[in-house]
Structure formats: structure tokens, C-alpha cells
Amino acid sequence: MSWITTISVWLIPSLILTILLVATWKRVPSYEAFVDGAKEGVNMSFSIVPYLVGMLVSIKVFRESGAMGFFIDLFKPLFSYFYIPAEILPLAMIRPLSGTGALGMTSDLIGTYGPDSFIGRLASTMQGSTDTTFYVLTVYFGAVGIKKMGDALKVGLSADVIGIVASIIIVRLVFL
């Protein structure tokens, strides 16, 4: 399945090239537009700091105390039956609840097991492939005052489960 990794590597350069060519053809001042948008990126990075500090500290305490190891060992037999590394369990559980929490968990997994390990690749794919259902639900319905959510939560959470299962299957197929 090496063609999948090849596409992965080519996708970003070709996207950037297309954007620059179209912009130049349409006489858009590319550099000025770039700086304009880039400023937002700086602000975004700094706004993540409080969330990430809070989450990473709690996750590290949980891990270093031996509590995480205990829970992972508890679920290991069940997970290894389906060829899933139990280390991924905390991320799968927090992904629908908190985007920044999941980001903290992902960076913890990548840091601990290495970005190019199976767990590192799986965590990367999981983080990228679903969004925080509870956040979307709260923000979107909260902003317009919807009180009766109907089946929205059920649909959102089912989609998360599908995303997580799909990540596991696809990463196994591509990288193992």
C-alpha cells in the first residue's frame, strides 16, 4: 500500500503549488494575503497554550502514578483480541469530549511511543479524522437556542465510533 504514503507526501506540495499558481493568474497579491492569514495562525497557537497545559499535566500525572498502566492492563486482553493496542483507549474515550484534551493525549502518545510507531500513526490518524462531538453540539445548538436535540447526540457519537474503528483498520492495512 505504498501508493497511499506516496499520495500523502505529494498532496501538500501540489496543493500549495496550485494555490500559488491560481492566485498569481488571478493577480492576487499572494505575499500580502499570506501575511494577513498567517497572523491568525500565531494567535491560534497561543490560544491553545492554557488548554494544552491543563490537559498534559493531568494526563502525565495519571500516567506517571501508574494509574494509566493499571487501566491499560485491565483492558488489554479485550483489545488484543481485536488487534488494537490498549494504549489508544484513553484517546478514543476523550476524542468526542474535548478537542484540546484529545490533542494533549495525541501529543503524549506520539511523544511516548514515537511518531513513526504504530501507536503514533494510529493516534495521528484518529486525532485528524473526527471532530469533538460535544463541542460542536454545544456551540452550534447553543448559539441558536436549540433545547431539544433529537437524535443529534446519538448520530454524532455513532459517527465517532465509526471514525475510530475506521482509523484502526486503515492504519493496520497501510502500515503493518
Add this chain to the structure above:
Amino acid sequence: MVNIIWVFLFLTGFIFAAITGNMEAVNEAVFSGAKEAVVICIGLISVLTFWLGIMKIAENAGLLNMVSRLMYPVISKLFPDIPKGHPALGYIVSNMTANMFGLGNAATPMGIKAMKELKKLNNDKDEASRSMITLLAVNTASITLIPTTVIALRIEYDSAAPTEIVMTTILATACSTLGAILIDRYFYYKRMNKGRGIY
């Protein structure tokens, strides 16, 4: 919910440390965790800044609009309850396009505007309509083309190939989006059969 989990992580951590005698490691974890978080955020600046800059060029060049127009026929099929040419559809299309390119900050205001229009279509009831649930489902599955933040994280931890997970992410996100749409349809027809369908 997040509050409970956050406190739970600390509490069980401290209790386990007290039992197993790992208190020293936990002390270190508090400070090394905070430091690691700040280092990661500094690392994120580079990629997020560059990517949002590039996306701004795409926006100014009209590329986002172009993608929106391409997606319009598909999306109007996804939301059969919205009358043709209604502004809600335009907002939904921009919301999904922004999501695809990893512009969460641009996607959210568009999504909220779409919700407002959908609420008007639903006679201002405080009940979620069929289209609202569909919009929510598509957003929670959030189809992604470039997982910018994850790539930044992988660079931060010295990955040999930080972008090798782009394609696996696209495939996984396509599965979850397709799943979300199918489940949404399933629940809709279930509601209709019970005779308490909205619309």
C-alpha cells in the same frame, strides 16, 4: 463532562501514586507536563502560521468559492428539506469547505449562521429539525483534507515522514462522514415510521 474527566485524571493519579509510592514521579510529571505543553504550542506556531497564510491566499484567489460551487450539487442532495437557493445552503457549503481545509475557526461562524437560517425554516422552534441534525452529523465527522495540527505535532517529535498519515486520515474521515450520513438517514426514517417526524 470534560471537567469531570479532568478532575478524575488528577484524583486517580494522586491516589494511585499514594498507594504505589510513585509520588516523586508525579511531582516531576506536574512540571514536565506543563513544560512539554508550552514547547508543543511553540512548535505549532510554525505550521499553523504557514498554513493559515496559504489558505488566506486560496481564499483571496477565489479557490474556496470554487470548491464550494463544485460541492453544491452534492450538498443540496444531503439536505432535501432546504428550498433551492436558500441562503442556508450557501452557509452549509462554506462551513464544509472550511472544515475540509482544516480552517476550524472559519468553519464555526459559517456553521452557526447556517443553524440560524435552519431555525428560521423550522418556524423558530427550539427543537432540532432534520436538516440541523444532518448538519451536526456532518460537522462532527468533519471531513479533513490536511490535518495541519497533527502534522505539526509529528514534526515536533522528529517524525521521519510527518505527512505520511495524510492519506490514512482522509480515508478514515471519509468513512466516518459516510457513516454519519447513513446513520442520520437511518434515524430520520425511524422517526418517520413512528409518525413523530419533524417536517
